[in-house]
Amino acid sequence: MKRSATKWLSFVVIIVVLAVAYFYGGNGSQSSSNKTTGTTTGQTITDTTAAISPEVSDDSVLSDDTEQETAQSDNLSSSGVADSSSEGVTAQDGSEEKTDTSPDAAVEKGTDKAAATQETKGETVQQTAGTKTPATSKPQSASAQGTSTAANSSDKDKSSTSSQAATTDKGTDSQASNSSTENKDTDKDKYQTEPVPAGKPEPVEPQNADVDKKKSYTVTLSVMCKTILDHLDQFNKDKLEVLPDDGVIFPATQVTFYEGESVFDVLHREMKKHKIHMEFEMTPLYNSNYIEGINNIYEFDCGELSGWMYRVNEWFPNYGASRYQLKDGDVIEWLYTCDLGRDIGGGQSSAGGDE
Numbered sequence: 001m002k003r004s005a006t007k008w009l010s011f012v013v014i015i016v017v018l019a020v021a022y023f024y025g026g027n028g029s030q031s032s033s034n035k036t037t038g039t040t041t042g043q044t045i046t047d048t049t050a051a052i053s054p055e056v057s058d059d060s061v062l063s064d065d066t067e068q069e070t071a072q073s074d075n076l077s078s079s080g081v082a083d084s085s086s087e088g089v090t091a092q093d094g095s096e097e098k099t100d101t102s103p104d105a106a107v108e109k110g111t112d113k114a115a116a117t118q119e120t121k122g123e124t125v126q127q128t129a130g131t132k133t134p135a136t137s138k139p140q141s142a143s144a145q146g147t148s149t150a151a152n153s154s155d156k157d158k159s160s161t162s163s164q165a166a167t168t169d170k171g172t173d174s175q176a177s178n179s180s181t182e183n184k185d186t187d188k189d190k191y192q193t194e195p196v197p198a199g200k201p202e203p204v205e206p207q208n209a210d211v212d213k214k215k216s217y218t219v220t221l222s223v224m225c226k227t228i229l230d231h232l233d234q235f236n237k238d239k240l241e242v243l244p245d246d247g248v249i250f251p252a253t254q255v256t257f258y259e260g261e262s263v264f265d266v267l268h269r270e271m272k273k274h275k276i277h278m279e280f281e282m283t284p285l286y287n288s289n290y291i292e293g294i295n296n297i298y299e300f301d302c303g304e305l306s307g308w309m310y311r312v313n314e315w316f317p318n319y320g321a322s323r324y325q326l327k328d329g330d331v332i333e334w335l336y337t338c339d340l341g342r343d344i345g346g347g348q349s350s351a352g353g354d355e
Contacts, residue, residue, distance in 0.1 A: 203323035211260035217328035223250035225336035234303040264321040288320020305340040316346035
């Protein structure tokens with residue numbers, strides 16, 4: 001019985017040992033294998049890194065230098081700098097060569113790559129150095145352009161100043177011309193009236209007249225067209241029936257007027273009172289009513305220079321009848337002229353009662 005128990009115990013121990021040996025031995029072998037493989041791989045990677053590291057380091061430094069110089073040269077991408085990547089090293093002619101980056105190839109060609117990297121670095125630096133001239137010249141060109149712009153701006157300012165000066169001169173000349181014209185017309189008032197002779201009444205604007213019907217006075221009024229009788233050959237034949245035989249339309253008559261009234265006011269009232277035709281028109285330029293026709297005898301009925309004129313106290317006023325303010329005892333004559341007043345002694349005045 002004891003011997004049987006001992007056998008079973010021994011058997012169990014053996015099984016346990018075998019199981020432990022099996023599990024321990026398999027993991028240990030794999031671990032050892034992994035360690036060996038890891039060591040080999042690590043060595044290979046180390047060797048590969050050692051072989052490639054100078055290339056990458058050199059290319060990184062070169063890339064940084066190239067980027068700085070490229071930024072300074074305003075992104076001149078034609079500098080020929082190689083792209084530092086694991087795919088290959090850029091050759092001098094600008095083409096890319098793919099390089100085998102496997103660990104074995106890196107270990108076998110590490111020395112050659114280092115030498116090639118040094119050579120490529122030297123060539124790339126030369127190319128980059130060769131591109132420094134345009135990089136330096138471009139800011140100079142920009143500076144020159146700025147100078148040119150400043151010069152153009154200065155020229156524009158000068159041109160603008162000259163233009164302003166020319167405009168000022170033209171304005172001055174224009175003002176001088178206007179001043180000269182005004183000097184010629186300085187003697188006239190705003191209604192184109194020349195200075196009134198000394199001792200003659202100044203014109204009074206109708207809108208400023210203050211008529212007082214409580215104060216009445218008398219003047220002598222007459223309307224005549226005797227000059228037509230001397231120029232019947234020029235007179236409108238259709239108007240012969242309205243032409244008085246003696247040329248008197250309204251004989252000299254004393255009439256009443258009120259203080260502040262004008263020559264026109266008296267004529268208008270008396271013609272209407274005696275039913276004698278009369279036509280007139282307001283002329284704003286002269287601020288006076290223009291007499292176009294009396295008793296159906298109009299301006300131009302006896303030639304191009306014919307029309308109606310008025311005379312007060314033997315003087316032909318140089319302003320319109322609406323602006324002549326009457327005084328007591330004045331003698332008013334309305335006369336028809338066939339020669340712009342020269343045939344009635346009023347050559348300096350205009351027909352129609354205007355200036």
